[in-house]
Amino acid sequence: MTLDELEQIANEVQAAKEKSPRALNVCVAAGCLSLHSDAIKSALEKEVQRTGVNCRVAGTGCMGLCSLGPLVNREPDGQLLKNVAEADAAEIVEKLESVPPERLLCSREQPFFQRQTAVVLENSGRINPEKIEEYIAAEGYQALVRALTEMAPAQIVQEVSKSGLRGRGGAGYPTGLKWGTVAKTIGTTKYVICNADEGDPGAFMDRSVLESDPHRVLEGMIVAGYAVGASQGYIYVRAEYPLAIKRLQAAIRDARRLGFLGSQICNAKFSFDIEIRIGGGAFVCGEETALIASIEGRRGTPRPRPPFPAQSGLWQMPTLINNVESFANIPTILRRGGEWYASLGTKKSKGTKVFALCGKVRNVGLIEVPMGTPLRQIIFEIGGGIPDGHRFKAVQTGGPSGGCIPEQSLDLPVDYESLKEVGSIMGSGGMIVMDDSACMVNVARYFMEFCMSESCGKCIPCRAGTAQMFELLTRMTSGTATPQDLELLEDLCDMVSSTSLCGLGQSAPNPVLSTLRYFREEYTEHIVDKHCRAGVCECNHLAEVSA
């Protein structure tokens, strides 16, 4: 494959579009699909066939504003239709050339769309994820062809370093540094792994990228393979993402067909192939050493590091392991240059970040903003604020490893350092907004229950410590806790975070610690007054009985 051949494919796609400029693109990513957008797509197809109008009907990836789904994007005018039902098909097709019905119209002029910067999501909702040609028409695989024909592996590592990209799985380790380490590690066999075991409650960024633009991830992985000297890649994706798996399988097949995977890719002395490994339902397998154990066919439990996977990873070979979103950034970084990417974001956190915005916020969905965007802007402008007249209380970032950020910290620019400073973490990008109907003790208990049931059980602090913390929190929410229980809980938080073997245990106390930091009075109310101000916990009931 050469750049000319890529251009030819792109031209063919373009020509086909020009021949039939009208199109209805129905979102068929998991969110809209759960509202039967596939049935809407067939209804539209039928209607187009019946009326005989010249209009393409296609499936696309996520358009972001999931709460107004199912969404349909109309070409060529780019009008967005919301809350589409099967019954609307006739009217939509009938009014193809005029203004769509008012009730279906979703303005693109609103802050939700205006305040975003798309890099990872640049093709989401615009291309058909099951057609490699459409990805190529959107400048896809150009970065790969350029990298293989014009760049040395070291140059690619340099470009990634220059971009300032940091690991999007949550920890924020500099991606270029990781690539450089694996590239320099001596070994005849090396591996590239894409971590798609996204498991934080409320997080669906990686799923959406895989469902909406799978080739972007493949391209990032192939470039990585060339840069570090690997010839085999694995995508570890959780079994709970069947659609993402299906699209990945199709994408890998198509990439092989066009010679982006296989031997002597683009006539370079470089062979690379990708296989999918499906997870068995353990959250801890998102931890890199547990993930590697799982790929090897063993029980998915973490092991102490060092040695880090860069030195000794899959089958004891040097292994590069990155998150879906990290790989998805690579094609754009190479196409537009590391410097361009570094111009986005803050001093220490470059580029953009995808967030899954959910909870008590008007616009639930997937967003991408430059690093450094204030939380207030994300929640109140892009997210549209809190619905139903409730008041904002906290936003939870980073899933069970993260923390709750209160109102007074809302002007915080979102980046790795500042989130850490306020007791949370960037995490993979889940953002759960909570209003005054949420009880923070109950929220902490929820996350502790998650950690307890997802602990692998290997190290004692995490296995037994999370179970004890959950028990203590349950005493608080049920109104049977004593002040000593709070002391014990704080002791355990310190011990479990300091002594656990892997990140799961080390960060498991974070939801408790951050709610204690900002909402300590709620804990005291539960323990002393047996009162839950949000009215969620059982302890209220207990107080009424004894009164």
Next chain:
Amino acid sequence: MNPAPAVKTLAIDGIDVSASSDQTILDAARENGISIPTLCHLDGLTEVGACRMCLVELKGSTRLQPACVTLVEEGMEVTTRTPRLEKYRRMVLELLFAERNHVCSVCVANNMCELQDQAKAHGVTHVRFPYRSPELPVDVSHERFALDHNRCILCTRCVRVCNEIEGAHTWDLLGRGVNSLLISDLHQPWGESDTCTSCGKCVQVCPTGALFDKSKVGGKVRKNPDFLSYLNEMREGLR
């Protein structure tokens, strides 16, 4: 191939010691008469770094490191006993006692139990955490041995010795978190295991009374895992 190990000098609890670069902090400490508490570690088995009893402080690092898997480095300054470390070790022990049903007075391993020894050494006189008191079975289906899950601390010494030394891999773990359970083969009674050779190594390496010899009465269960170092030396041609 790995280059020949180099000699490193480091300080453990203020004492200057030398060690080979392929040695762990635990090796170096024990060689020099400095004891670091352990539970999952056993000479002759691979390390898992799971019990966290051997965590030590390293100068210049905020994270505590397990001595059993951390290799020595030049100029390292290791502290093995601080109030913080001792507090965490006591808590590890308390968590273990509260996790399952450890009733020393009626245990076959009473006075010969590593968990009990550690508790004594660390002054664990009572447990502050709520006892979980789970209902757990006892497997007495094997002709000679028995497994009492109530006393199991999931150190996986038995799993490792069976896999690495005996080569049978009869033992493994089922489930996860607090629900983890030691199982033989595909979760069948030990006595019906197809792979168990009845060698008894697992019983000898078990630090508590979880695995025991049915013919022995309480207080008479002297466990002897010393065969491991002998076997390893044999294997490596040192004897």
